[in-house]
Amino acid sequence: MKVVLLQDVAGHGKKGDVVNVSDGYARNVLIAKKWGLEATPKNLNDLKLRTKNEAKLAAEHLAAAREMAEAMKSWKVETAIKTGENGKVFGSVSSREIADEVKKQYDQDLDKKKIILEEPIRSLGMHEIKVKLHPQVTAILRVHVGEA
Missing domain, CATH: 3.10.430.100 (Ribosomal protein L9, C-terminal domain)
Known part of the structure; x- marks a missing residue:
């Protein structure tokens, strides 16, 4: 099952990565502990929008610090x-x-x-x-x- 990671998971990937794990591990660990979401088209789009927004905020913080x-x-x-x-x-x-x-x-x-x-x-x-x-x-x- 493909899962979008919501935080860093040792041995599997970093926050925002889409990883392929077994169905049981995905349901019983990653999704149950809110460490990941199933990689549906909606969740992938949400991830894309969230990372774009985070990048924009980071750029704004950098500009404010330089100013x-x-x-x-x-x-x-x-x-x-x-x-x-x-x-x-x-x-x-x-x-x-x-x-x-x-x-x-x-x-x-x-x-x-x-x-x-x-x-x-x-x-x-x-x-x-x-x-x-x-x-x-x-x-x-x-x-x-x-x-x-």
Whole structure:
């Protein structure tokens, strides 16, 4: 029986593949567990439309990420940190604080998990931080840390 896989199945194929399996395996495992659908003309057409729509959405997400990366080139995020005598810094600036400042200053939602910091910022001045907006798009965000 031919089956359209709805998710990756080890030993048989990836999501969206049309595979030929035994009737019993198809009915008792793949279809019963909602891992696949019988490969009828309607289901094949639905799969074709779904993959076309997913490709369109992926292209839109990529375009939006590239557009945001281009906008980020002109951004300069200002944040402050407590300092003591002689400019000694207390605490640090984390990715969550940077995401909050981007929201305040530029009205853009930026997930803190997309901000790549090897370690929190513990010094004053200008810092360039990588932001992974999309698997194919990485932007540089300039963050200026001043005294509070």
